Amino acid sequence: MKEKDTWSRELRTEDMLVQTKNPKVLPKTAAEISNGGLYQQAVRCGKSGCRCALGDLHQGYFYFIRRINGHLRKTYIPKPQVALVGRLVEEARRLRRAEHEAKRSSRRLLSELREKLREHEPTIRTLAEALKQND
Numbered sequence: 001m002k003e004k005d006t007w008s009r010e011l012r013t014e015d016m017l018v019q020t021k022n023p024k025v026l027p028k029t030a031a032e033i034s035n036g037g038l039y040q041q042a043v044r045c046g047k048s049g050c051r052c053a054l055g056d057l058h059q060g061y062f063y064f065i066r067r068i069n070g071h072l073r074k075t076y077i078p079k080p081q082v083a084l085v086g087r088l089v090e091e092a093r094r095l096r097r098a099e100h101e102a103k104r105s106s107r108r109l110l111s112e113l114r115e116k117l118r119e120h121e122p123t124i125r126t127l128a129e130a131l132k133q134n135d
């Protein structure tokens, strides 16, 4: 049963998981990954009499799990593609961090600029007044 699946430490919410069957949704580039990660899941195959029915789950199944419209979606990653998707996920994280940093630093620059402008406002006003009187 799905609720008995063992998730890696990082993932705790299993309730909203919906498996996406369409393999086309696999990301091809880091830019396509706006959130989510690669997770390993131990699974039950469902065959009666298999060791997994007694709790000795099959290991080594990887899924790409991300949030779409508030729901977690998981896509099975075939073994030959695990390394590639792992690299894309890492690259996407780096991109998101860099974007976050860039936004923070431009906000900081903008606020410094506003502060400087406020600082020089009296001088600018005085100059403007002087110019007006010279007309």
Ligand SMILES: [Zn+2]
Residues within 6 Å of the ligand: 044, 045, 046, 047, 050, 051, 052, 053, 058
């Ligand atoms: Zn089994």
